[in-house]
Amino acid sequence: MATPARSDAQRNILVLGASFAGISTAHYLLKHYIPKLPNSSSYRIVLVSPSLHAMCRQACPRALISDHFFDQSKLFVSISDQFKQYPKENFLFLQGAVTAISTTETVAFHSLIVATGASTPSPLFGFNSGDKDSLRAGWEPFRKALPSAKKIVIAGGGPAGIETAAELGEYFNGRAGLFSKSKQNVEITVVCGAERILPALRPGLANKAEKMLAKLGVTVVKSIRVFELEPAGAGEDFDKLTSRATIRLNNGQDIDADLYIPATGAQPNTSFLPSHLLGADGRIMVNSQTFRVPDIARLYAIGDCSAAFRPAVHNIAAAIPTLAANINRDLLIAEGTQTNIPDDREFKEDTRETQMVPIGTKGGVGAFMGWAFPSWAVWLLKGRDYWLWTTPALWSGKQWNKAS
């Protein structure tokens, strides 16, 4: 990635991926730094995304069951609409996916911010490779298969697996009454590889979640992994999304499922980058304080595609001002004529126990900055609408009106 000569009229700042990380970075730069750069009109943010929409991905565990749960116009929002507020010369949206980037050839960008996130093995939990339509192409057959499902198996004891199990449990089996056991119309099993579910929370909260799940007819098996699937690709490939499957476990047991949902490890979308920039898990090795990719001028990575911090929206939101300040610093240095270059900023992840896990539409378990929250507070913050109350300000950039 040789630096284009400074006489290049247009200075493109490429942002790859338009979700929490990419959209927020673009807004922050456009609001606080681009207008103050020398010859501001020569700087252009080019936001690249295969999808025309941004979506509240956290809502997927409930949204996949039915469109009735959420206002669809809030769940999916047009990306380009969010950027109409800025001067035309400073912003361009490009629909497409980047397939290859070489760090040796000269390319027509001045800075590059990689924010391509991660894809889930199940296509029910995000855009993975496409747009709203590809997500719906998974949701539709899944919804059609729900009425005849009697046994559902979910792999993964993290929040996505647990939330999905709880939503399906409540949908099918309702709430157990005070004195009655749950109706258990549909058998739902979570296969959790770890010794306990929800490893980001203290054991007491995980145990509480398990008890709440039991009331919704959800059984959790722990320290057991899915070893093999018959047919292979069940629950992952679009043509086998609703295939009846036999799930072979690593304890030798087989379980059958009418629907199988893999809710295990997400894969970072980084295959277009040279492998020497990636760690063993495929995430971009980035300086976790500055978000710069070492040794390459003006290359940055942020969000789930990077190894900078644990994948969560609150971490991304906390990191954006630092990333943007450092991009600005590097742009000023590249101008070559600037004095008064601001200092580097350094990020430090808040690693206190923070995670909210709704268990159905009425409550849940969670903690915030090390404090356990009661079930009703988890409902109020997240379980009500899976954070949909927070996304309008993020997508529109209002969240970033004030510099911090």
Ligand SMILES: Cc1cc2nc3c(=O)[nH]c(=O)nc-3n(C[C@H](O)[C@H](O)[C@H](O)COP(=O)(O)OP(=O)(O)OC[C@H]3O[C@@H](n4cnc5c(N)ncnc54)[C@H](O)[C@@H]3O)c2cc1C
């Ligand atoms: C089911 C589920 C529930 C979750 N719940 C929570 C929660 O409650 N709280 C929380 O904090 N976090 C939650 N998370 C995690 C959270 O969704 C992620 O941390 C967040 O979405 C990461 O944002 P991002 O911008 O880094 O990437 P992503 O949201 O993954 O978006 C990346 C974007 O980049 C695009 N892209 C991919 N490849 C390319 C390419 N080659 N070229 C151009 N564009 C590309 C993709 O299409 C996508 O739009 C959840 C995740 C899942 C799957």
Ligand SMILES: *[C@@H]1O[C@H](CO)[C@@H](O)[C@H](O)[C@H]1NC(C)=O
């Ligand atoms: C400012 O940028 C424009 C391109 O947007 C370019 O044509 C012009 O020469 C630049 N002016 C200066 C003084 O660099």
Ligand SMILES: *[C@@H]1O[C@H](CO)[C@@H](O)[C@H](O)[C@H]1NC(C)=O
């Ligand atoms: C993201 O990665 C997944 C596999 O991990 C792949 O199937 C998908 O096509 C990638 N998406 C984009 C937009 O490159």
